[in-house]
Amino acid sequence: MKTVIQKNGGLLLTGLFLLFVWPVCAQQGAWPVIKKETKPWTRWWWIGSAVNEKNLASSLEVLHQAGFGGVEIAPIYGAMGYESQYVSFLSPRWTDLLRYTVAAAGERQMGVDLTTGTGWPFGGPQVTKAYAASKIIMQHYHLSAGKSLSQPIRVNDVKQEGAALQALTAYNGNQVVLLMDKVDKEGRLRWSPASGEWELYALFDGRTLQQVKRAAPGGEGYTLDHLSAEGLRVYLHRFDTAFKHRAPGVRSFYNDSYEVYNADWTPAFLMAFKHKRGYDLSKYLRELASNDSTDLVARVKSDYRETMSELLLENFTRPWTQWAHGYKSLSKNQAHGSPANLLDLYAAVDIPECETYGSTYFPIPGLRRDSADIRNVDPDPVMLKFASSAGHVEGHPLISSETFTWLTEHFKTSLSQCKPEVEQAFLSGVNHVFYHGNTFSPPEVPWPGWLFYAAVNFVPTNSFWPHLPGLNEYITRVQSVLQSGVPDNELLVYWPVYDTWYRAKGHDMPLMVHSIDEWLHPTAFYKQVKELQRTGYSLDFISDRQLARADVRNGKDSGRVQLSAYKVIVIPKTRLMPVATMQQLIRLATEGATVVMEALPEDVPGLGDLGKRRKALKALLVSLSFKPAADGLTVAQRGKGRLILAGDVQATLWKVGLEGEKLASKGLKFIRRKEKNTTWYYLVNHTPQKIDEYLPLNKAEGEVMLLDPQTGNTGIALRKEEGGRTVVKLQLLPGEAMIVHTGKGVQAGAMADWKYLDSPEVPLTLSGSWQLTFTKGWPFMPVTRQLDKLMPWTALGDTAANAYCGSGVYSTTFTLLEKKAGEYVLDIGDVHESAHVWVNGQDAGILWAIPFRARIGQYLKAGSNEIRIEVANLMANRIRYMDQHQVPWRRYHEINFVNINYTPFNAAGWPVQVSGLTGPVTITRYE
Structure with a gap:
């Protein structure tokens, strides 16, 4: 059935304010240069390091074609049944494969990063107990006047046998006696108090006995003592030996989030404490062991924590960075989780890296966020800013993020859900995104291939893979801007x-x-x-x-x-x-x-x-x-500047002539960059309301250019002067982003004006019949259907369609009796979960996120028109089918495969996930 539009019929889509776009060939010069760093990178898990040259090359090519700029190699535990293919970490064969990977990536203009270890945290077979992560073991004794301890002072825990006694102190009220020199080699205390009742505290240098988590073959062993300078030297010596002191060519070495549990000591701590804090911590073992809320206890603990912070900085982060530089590489570090001043640790490396963990609520209409499929963790942009702030203050050009960790339950993440989460990272100062992530998987491994247990699976077997370039291109455009110039934070x-x-x-x-x-x-x-x-x-x-x-x-x-x-x-x-x-x-x-x-x-x-x-x-x-x-104001004038005492900081900033961006009052989020005599704005609308008005930009002057990161199109913005400042017309629907480039240095040249969408006509709803054809999917191929109305394929009552994972193409025709001037906007409505559109055989783009709209005027013609909408669903329904029928697909060593709550994964009880196109599909003409 065809839908006919009368000549005098108008097209209207109420509330649609998409921005007009021009062909990309007309805007080349408006965007910054694309480099491998501006593209998204991905963590690349090597399962058991079961890799070879042929498969590495083909995998890198697939990633390159999808728009990735680099990989971050993370060797981890292996898959069962493939033990014979494992390559031991840092063996000669392993290092040869690393060098091959670097060369193969370079041929594709891609980069390679490498964790300095396997799994996490740093550790391995070279870490003996002497250099393993340490912990305080405190034992308490009571001794009365004239009495002696009958037992030797040795650690009670049999697992800690041999732990060295480092301090022994006796307390009687305010009396403090250091007793270490009264303990013989057998641990016998040669001391008896003359009077009173005494409490004795013994501090032992224990070990956490933590093993490397998710270690790869050849990487198993104790976790490193990150506070020990000698321990780090011993640890890195294994890499020097494997590399033969010849640079492996990786762009950077990286360190994952600090997860060294209960590691609250190091053998040299007492000496370092006395040197740094100026007094002997041995005199305050009682306070160190106490949890009493007293000023003395809190002050001792503060000094203890400051000392630990300095040791982690001086004995690990800085020398590890220097070691990376010795191999002509950079350092990239996730400081969060560290028992230290995060800003100082982030500042000490070349690329500070934060992490988005869990799912954020955004009030964007239609954005799916199912409570059963998310962790009870909301990423906080303020937390992300510790990494970006340290990098900005130190002048580091790249701020990276491990992105999408546990965004949703396995197999239930859509590209549309990824967009606002990565945008929140961008708005926090991140400009170098790493996906979490991609798992290397040989072609002979059956679907879904090898997967990592805590990730969004950005793998070729994911049904959204054909639409992933939409997200990748968006990130590339945004990062090209956010890597330009320098931060502009006041x-x-x-x-x-x-x-x-x-x-x-x-x-x-x-x-x-x-x-x-x-x-x-x-x-x-x-x-x-x-x-x-x-307040902006x-x-x-x-x-x-x-x-x-x-x-x-x-x-x-x-x-x-x-x-x-x-x-x-x-x-x-x-x-x-x-x-x-x-x-x-x-x-x-x-x-x-x-x-x-x-x-x-x-x-x-x-x-x-x-x-x-x-x-x-x-x-x-x-x-x-x-x-x-x-x-x-209340002011203390000092030289050329002043200190101001202000109970109301915002009011004070306004009085000193510093105003926030007014667009924040509309709910718009922003970040700015300065480049020569221009300013870049990255704007995002995460509100439920559309923006369609003139808004002031504090840095707007001269020419104002709009750049759409969703499509890559650009144009000169409408602007005018109001109250002595420049205001710029902006149109953003919920979920949309926009880049503004302004300043005297903006060279617009012959660039066309930005075409705003105004005066919408009555919308046309494509309500006739549709053909639904299934392509590129598994485990069964449902038959082609003629639909009387749009519906998801999971509403067909077809068991094959309910188990299907892949793409379905909805196609129909409609007639335009007249092709008018202006723009025509397609809105495909409710989509599960992303789409690729062709109009009259011409590619109209990937619609991968809210709002699912595209400009299609250039593809339409008077008379009959055809539209094809390829919809990709989630992997969830096929995994559900496999678990219901006990089809094996997950067999890994160590943690095997868990769900978002870290219990054994099983999708058999899941409901069928809605898949396909619900619509309505409409076309609206704008003047």
């Missing part, structure tokens, strides 16, 4: 880590993604950051260590942190601040910085020289002499 917000470390409970404090409700969300820092972002300010975070190296002048000293790009340093309400940090803030103000303090610090952190440091801080604060100024 605020620098101090992170008061000492307030976080001041806690009596526990020993070390891993700053994990999963525990941000404890260490991040309750803080004044977090609340201030969220409020600043809500762009910002980065800075640590005490970075502030100590800061300079407001434009210098060329590579060891300094240049703050000239930031307009204001914001100090959220902070209880504990080192004297040196306060001194540095005053120095920066003297040199011209504006420092806005929500409140003055109340005290200094830590215990050593406490009275002296308290007096020094008090003297500094008194010397500031804050006074009321004419503009109503």
Whole structure:
């Protein structure tokens, strides 16, 4: 059946504000140059390292054709039945395969990164107990006057046999006696108190005994002591031997998230503590063992945590980075989870990397988010900004992200769900995305091939693979912009880590993604950051260590942190601040910085020289002499700059002439980049409302160009002056993104104007009959159907269609009695889950995310027209069928395969997932 449009009939699609696009050939020069780094990369699991040259080359070619710019090799456990094909990690054969991979990737203009280990965290057969992750073992004894201990002081845990006694201290009220010199080689204490009741605390250097998680063959062993400099040297020596000190050619070495559990010690800790903190921790074993909420306990624990932070930075992160540089490679590190100042660890590597874990709620109409298929974890953009902030402050050009970890349950992730999640990472400062991920799988392995248990499966066997270039091209365009120039953030917000470390409970404090409700969300820092972002300010975070190296002048000293790009340093309400940090803030103000303090610090952190440091801080604060100024601010003038005491930070920023972006009040999210005398805006509409109005952009001047990252098309925007500022017309539907390029340096040349969609006519609904043909799918090919109306193929009552995983093509014809000027917009309605459209045999594009719309005017003609919509569903229904019929497909060593709740995976009880096109499919003409 055909649908006929009368000559006088209008086409209307209420609320549609898609932006007109021009052929890509007309916009080449508007977008930044595409490089391998601007394309998405993927983690590439080598199952058992069962790889060979032929399959590696073909797999890289498939990834290259899909739009990937590089791979991140992660060797892990093997698949059952393929043991004979395993290649032992770092064996001569393994290193030959690595070098082959680097060469084969280079031939395709792709890059290769490599984890410095297998599975995670770092560890392996070269890690003996002497260099394995350490932990505190504390034992308590009671001793009365005139008595002696009958038993030797040895560790009680048989698993810790041989753990060295490092400190023994006796307490009687305020009396403290160090007893290590009273213990003989057999562990006998040669000491008896003359009077009183004494409590003795013994500290042993124990081992966590943690093994490498998900280790590949040849990578099994103890987890490394990341606080030990000698341990790292021993660990890396195995790589030096395998590489024969010849660079393997990888772009960077990377370190996964810090998951070294219960590792709260290192053999040299006591010595390092005394050197760094200025007092003997042995005198405070009682406090170290206590969880009492006292000031003394919290201060000792703070000093302990600061020392651990410095050891991780100095003995692991920095020397590992230097080692990578020795092989002409970069370092890429995920600091989250570390018991350390995250900003300092991220700052010490070449590519700081964050991680999106779980699923975020976005109020985008139609975006599927099933509660049963997501983890109870919401990625927090503030957490992501620790990595990007450190990189921005240090001037690192790339900020990466391990993206989509456990986004949904296996086989239930759509490309449309990926879009807002990766956009949230971009808005947080990420510009170098790594998918989590892709599993190398030999061609002879039956469907679905080898898979990793915690990932969205971006693999060729996934039914969305033919539509994946849509997502990849979008990410490539966005990253080409976000890798251009430098960040344009006006605020620098101090992170008061000492307030976080001041806690009596526990020993070390891993700053994990999963525990941000404890260490991040309750803080004044977090609340201030969220409020600043809500009011349209762009910002980065800075640590005490970075502030100590800061300079407001434009210098060329590579060891300094240049703050000239930031307009204001914001100090959220902070209880504990080192004297040196306060001194540095005053120095920066003297040199011209504006420092806005929500409140003055109340005290200094830590215990050593406490009275002296308290007096020094008090003297500094008194010397500031804050006074009321004419503009109503409370100011301490210092040299070229000033410190401002402000209970209302946002109001103060407005008074000093710094306004947030007004577009934030509309719910639009943004991030900016500066490039020469131009500014790039990346805008995203994650709200449920359409945007169709003139909006002010703080940096808009000169020419204003719009670039659509969804399609690649560009044009000159409508703009006008209102109230002394430039306002720009923007049209974004929920779920859409837009890039704005503005500034005196924007060269528009002969570029056409951006064609906005205005004055929609009455819409045409393609409500006639449709033919449904199944292509490229399994396990059964349903028969071709003639449908009286649009419906998903899972509504056909066909058991073959219910089990089907692949593509189905919906096709129909309609008649245009007249092809008018203007633009015609196709809306395919409700899609499960992505689509590729052809109009009259011409490719109209991949519709892979909300809103599922495309401009098709250039493909239409007067008279009869044909439309074909290829819909790809999820893998879920085929996996359901296989589990119901007990078809084996998952046989892996170690964890095998688990669901999103880390219990054994079984899809047999799943309901059938809706698959196909529900519609309605409409076409609307715009003037």
